[in-house]
Amino acid sequence: MKIKKILIACFAILLALLLSSGNGIFRYDNWVRKEDLITVSYSLEEIEWIREQVTLNGGLSGGELAKRFEIECVRKTEFYQRPYYVIFAIDNGQYAYVIMNSAMKAKECLIWESEFRTKEEFELFFSQNQNYKDLREFNPNYFRWGFGDAVDSFYVQEGMYTIIYALSLPTEYTIDENGNEKPIQNWQPYDVVYLENGVYPKDSWSQTFLTLNLRLYILPIDKQSAR
Numbered sequence: 001m002k003i004k005k006i007l008i009a010c011f012a013i014l015l016a017l018l019l020s021s022g023n024g025i026f027r028y029d030n031w032v033r034k035e036d037l038i039t040v041s042y043s044l045e046e047i048e049w050i051r052e053q054v055t056l057n058g059g060l061s062g063g064e065l066a067k068r069f070e071i072e073c074v075r076k077t078e079f080y081q082r083p084y085y086v087i088f089a090i091d092n093g094q095y096a097y098v099i100m101n102s103a104m105k106a107k108e109c110l111i112w113e114s115e116f117r118t119k120e121e122f123e124l125f126f127s128q129n130q131n132y133k134d135l136r137e138f139n140p141n142y143f144r145w146g147f148g149d150a151v152d153s154f155y156v157q158e159g160m161y162t163i164i165y166a167l168s169l170p171t172e173y174t175i176d177e178n179g180n181e182k183p184i185q186n187w188q189p190y191d192v193v194y195l196e197n198g199v200y201p202k203d204s205w206s207q208t209f210l211t212l213n214l215r216l217y218i219l220p221i222d223k224q225s226a227r
Contacts, residue, residue, distance in 0.1 A: 026062060026066075026071055026074045026084065026086070026100075026104060027074060028074040028075055028076040028084065029073070029074065029075075030075055030076060030219060030221070031221070033221060034073045034087050034089075034095065034221075034222055037072050037073040038072045038073050038087065038088070038089045039070075039072060040070045040072065040089070041088075041089040041090060041091045042069065042088055042089070042090060042091065042096075043090070043091055044090055044091075044092060044094075044111075046068075046069075047088060047090055047096045047109070047111060049068075050065070050069075050096065050098060050106065050109045051109040051111075053106075054106055054107065054108065054109050059101075059105040059106055059107050060105065060106040061104070061105055061106075062100065062104035062105065062106070065086070065098070065106055069088060071086060073086065073087040073088075074086050074087075075087070075219050075222065077217045077219065078217075079217050081101065081102075082099045082100065082101060082107065082108070082216060082217070083100070083101070083102055084099075084100040084101075084102075084104065085097050085098060085099045085100060085216075085218070086098040086100065086106075087222065090111065093113075093114060094111050094112060094113055094114065095111070095112055095113075095114055095222075096109060096110070096111050096112075097109070097110045097111075097112060097218065097222075099216055108143075108216065110143060110216075112140065112141040112155075113140055113141055115224065116141050116155055116156055116157045116223035116224065117138070117139045117141070117154075117156050117157070118156055118157050118158065119156045119157065119158040119159065119194075121156075122138075122139060122154065122156050122161060125138050125139075126161075126192075135154070136152075139154045139155075139156070141154065141155045142154045142155065143155070143216055151163070151164050153216070155218055155223065156223070157220065157223040157224060158196060158197060158220075159194060159195050159196040159197050160194070160195050161192060161193070161194050162192070162193045162194075162195070163192050164192075164193070197220050
């Protein structure tokens with residue numbers, strides 16, 4: 001009877017350790033800033049290798065990722081499609097966010113700036129300028145969705161803005177009546193949806209759709225630099 005109790009206690013401890021450490025070789029920490037966890041930085045060329053593998057092969061296993069990179073900063077989110085992401089520092093001051101699925105397979109690799117824009121900064125700029133190229137340069141921390149129409153999610157410190165454009169996928173140029181390329185001046189949005197960190201409203205079709213299909217979620221702790 002005593003041995004049985006000891007075995008049950010050991011099993012409970014082991015289970016707790018497994019649940020707290022994430023999945024396999026990846027141990028997550030949602031509370032310490034990335035700047036305090038990461039000790040190794042990589043060149044942009046090394047990070048581009050991850051992006052190439054994800055693009056060409058449809059993903060990259062966590063084991064292969066760990067063979068070539070130090071896994072120092074892993075986050076866990078509550079989104080079942082993409083519940084983990086790994087952050088790598090780049091030697092140019094940027095960070096790479098490698099988004100993992102539940103099987104710990106890398107599905108996206110985004111290169112973003114360390115400091116995210118605030119909601120107030122984004123709203124002010126967007127109210128004055130909806131030129132797509134300028135918006136992308138103002139807030140480079142965005143993700144383009146793979147849909148026929150243009151759907152872009154711009155991440156800010158307090159949440160995420162998703163802009164659904166009325167036209168097809170934006171490019172930097174369009175063709176005028178003479179067949180010549182000319183810069184796109186303005187993209188009128190069909191819908192703009194804002195999701196607060198941890199809040200997922202469903203009072204419109206767009207919000208319902210985005211809530212059900214949201215692929216990327218970045219924790220607030222990673223949206224501000226330590227400086």
